[in-house]
Amino acid sequence: MSTSIIGKLEALHPLPDKDKKLLHAVVGRGRTLKSGEDIVSEGDHTDIVHVIIEGHGYRYKTLADGKRQIIGYLVPGDFCDLYGFLLDKMDHGMAARTQCQIAELTEEHILMLTSRPALARALWWSELVNAAILREWLVNMGRRSPSARVAHILCELLVRLQVVGQATADGFKLELSQAELGDTVGLTTVSVNRALQRLRGSKLIVQAGREITIPDVAALKRFAAFDPSYLHFRQDREDRP
Amino acid sequence: MSTSIIGKLEALHPLPDKDKKLLHAVVGRGRTLKSGEDIVSEGDHTDIVHVIIEGHGYRYKTLADGKRQIIGYLVPGDFCDLYGFLLDKMDHGMAARTQCQIAELTEEHILMLTSRPALARALWWSELVNAAILREWLVNMGRRSPSARVAHILCELLVRLQVVGQATADGFKLELSQAELGDTVGLTTVSVNRALQRLRGSKLIVQAGREITIPDVAALKRFAAFDPSYLHFRQDREDRP
């Protein structure tokens, strides 16, 4: 199931069939990681590039006092450490949040992929989007209310998961605990819980356990001041003249 | 004075003399921007790559309600939008904080530079560092106390400005108002002011207007939990076996 990878890259840049086949061949089946395992640990050096085929993970940093900050989500199709072999040690860790299928590509694989112009461009784009997401998260933490922060993350997940076929038009399964949401948006578990309650109270979301339904997507986006253009998906670009 | 550019890139990756000469020739003198002007505005498309030769700036995003979040500092040697011509619109703006000398490189210039392996690698590195800084800022906002946030920013500026010869071993000129510091770390002006007072009170910094002196750099770094490895400078790498 490397279709999510192709889907994700094609959301950024169109790919010839040949490139899709190459991608499919190179990625293969992948290795299975258990939930909670590190894909790459903080401070590790890695020669290989990890790609999420199936499952969810996150990037994180740990502080001396044990606090943790989540600095990115990994969803199917994400290249975790495209640049990893350039660095001698990773400045952050990556962990599997659910059971994951992970492809491990060598530098030769990457060179093979990046020798194709369309693929190289798509991968380059995906790195630009990663940086854009970091910038948007910074805005989220710095300048939005707790409820809006949580709402913004939910909006982003909705869109990102839709691209890889893991969300419907109005909902998805949230693969995160409230503690992990808090480590993402800079709040405590208690505050995240109350923020979610407020969102439920104002009917912006409906929750059944980890299943999130968004009755009025436009309303939630408005509340969160969510503007998907930072994700730089092609459809956003083509919507405009 | 494109020495800062060379200094900055060489801090990441060694460059042959030939490449330095090329860089020098391509960058030239640059255009002068007045303090407060936008280098590139939010939503703009730009075909050219802007490089800071002299002066200080920042990246920012503005929210609908007028709040602003600063999402990066631009110091001499920084390539503002290396990837800009790929995007059809910038997802954030860049502004000059002081009077600036800005070089404007065309796509041909960039292709000329990136055809040199060492230069290409250095530029690639600089983008990796930009992303690493964003991740560290996320940790800063999410999980550190107000004083530690401000202290961390000061530590980062000390190190980054040292690389381009704009800081001494224990101090530099802070080209930011307290309001701008607040827009960086997610605090109000009042809170930034009080955070700085606490830092002064505990003798971690000495201020004479915008001139910052750090009597005990190690102490400030300890207080801020500042680990410069995320900046990926060569000296850090070579310090270790």
Added chain:
DNA sequence: CGGCGCGTTGAGGCTTCTCAATAGGTGTGG
């Protein structure tokens, strides 16, 4: 001299955090 940007200070309100306890769900071992 007046306006303006910036740093500083004070007081009060509000929100988040901390601490603590409870309940539901899951998985394990007896």
Added chain:
DNA sequence: CCACACCTATTGAGAAGCCTCAACGCGCCG
């Protein structure tokens, strides 16, 4: 099958801290 440990979600109460509002001083500039 039950007891138990553990994780997660939820709730309450109090303390602490940040934000809002407001005022003032200072230096700079026209």
